[in-house]
Amino acid sequence: MAQFYVNQNQQTNGDHEVHEEGCKFMPFEKNLLELGGHKDCASAVEVAKNTYDQVNGCNTCCPECHTT
Template identity: 35%
Template sequence: MKYFVNKEVQSSGSHQVHASRCLWIPDSPKRIYLGDFETSQEALEAAKQHFEKVNGCIYCCNPNPAK
């Protein structure tokens, strides 16, 4: 899956990571491509190379998806 991080900071002070399929992914000029990853956790680690505080979108980067 392809992942991106939002360039714009949230009110919490962090930058949000999104999968390419996410409905809440920001427009192209407002995001940075992180790469293809097996898990959202890998994408979150990659995002830390760009921003100190990052978190995953609750809709597309849930670390504990329902089975």
């Protein structure tokens, strides 16, 4: 299982991006909310939606969950 995190700072379009541990675009640690271990980014995005209304996967480390 991979570890996933969501950026607590929103992007300019309002998205809070989900990242897999080790992503080269991982935000600063102080800006991360840990989502725990997941089999895929889809389940991590669902957990992030419990905190944020607008969530998207990182285009680099979670391209299958990147929608905008």
